[in-house]
Amino acid sequence: MIYTGLDGSKSFSISYSPLRKRWYPTHKQGRRICVVPSDLCFVKMEKAFSKKPSQIRDYYSIEVLEKFGKLPWDVALHGDNIILGVYKNFRSEGCYSVDLEVFSLARVLKLLGVDGYVLDLGRRKTTLVRVEGGLLKSYRVVLRGGDYLSRLINPEDPEEGERLKKEKGLEIKQVYEGLKGILSSLNLEEDVPVLLSGGGANLKGIKDLFKKLIKNPHCEPIYTSAFGASLKFVLKTPYPDFVERELSPQEIKTVGVLLLGGFFLFGFSYFGMERLWSVERLREREKTEFKKLFPNAPTAGIRQQVLSKATREDPFQLTVKLSELSPKLKEGMKIYSFEFSDGSLLVKGEGEESKVREINPKLVKKTPSGTLEFELEIK
The missing domain is CATH 3.30.420.40 (ATPase, nucleotide binding domain)
Structure with a gap:
């Protein structure tokens, strides 16, 4: 700083x-x-008549106004004494x-x-x-x-x-x-x-x-x-540093009400909204209901799939491709990515050589561990 x-x-x-x-x-x-x-300043040091900052400020606000008019001023309490500062022009x-x-x-x-x-x-x-x-x-x-x-x-x-x-x-x-x-x-x-x-x-x-x-x-x-x-x-x-610090009783009351309201809203949003509007719970419920209706369809893009199945038009293309992919995949295979473009689904993954050969991949590559990385295309 x-x-x-x-x-x-x-x-x-x-x-x-x-x-x-x-x-x-x-x-x-x-x-x-x-x-x-210094010639534009007035500083006075004297015994404090009170220990309450509000009373001190009220008293000197009147004194400064009577002696100097409306000028910038500030007062500080130090032990049993006060230090008053005023400046002009x-x-x-x-x-x-x-x-x-x-x-x-x-x-x-x-x-x-x-x-x-x-x-x-x-x-x-x-x-x-x-x-x-x-x-x-x-x-x-x-x-x-x-x-x-x-x-x-x-x-x-x-x-x-x-x-x-x-x-x-x-x-x-x-x-x-x-x-x-x-x-x-x-x-x-x-x-x-x-x-x-x-x-x-x-x-x-x-x-x-x-x-x-x-x-x-x-x-x-x-x-x-x-x-x-x-x-x-x-x-x-x-x-005196001419920095406003003290709050009036009305300001303190207002701040207290705002803080209380803020804590209430925070608590409601954190605990209440999580229970009322939990997105994760809604997503899980969607998957459960979807599986009941379409047990053989993968749970990817559920909303789009439901919309496509609810219309009289052709099924959602990605759903069809994923359905064709499902029986081809073997146990133990790892899928790294899906790419769907122009009606073609490109799947990249890795698996044991014997299982990878069975699905007739588009491309294969040997890995140091002896498995095969593959690219499978479903048109």
């Missing part, structure tokens, strides 16, 4: 074996799991599933088995995700990223600023001070390990700003979000 995390134009795919519980990166494309950018057509970016980033640290920060430096925004105990603890989003730093270098010509930023990085005073301002607004703690993510992770000199860096051996920083999304159905996490 192949899953492809898709973060804008960036993608990362893994191939997963559910039986072996193993995965590995692949260049093939599979089921697309689309990343919803994101088209999910062509996506097998969606994953909020903060969940994708947090999932990577869970895979690496490290607690700390994921600092995602994108072009138009910067996202900071904190993970504790392998789960999302908190997150912040600042709508300033790489484009903001480029404009600080050259407000009149951002493209030139972008070129200089890539070439010299934090050696440029405006880039250094601008990035420090972004980190300050995120309240990033200096002694907590950090995984750098996004295109900004490649800025020259940026690693010198952090005391503890986390390494991700699975992908380049620019693919971190897409990589985390590709693990959505592989790495078990308690985040």
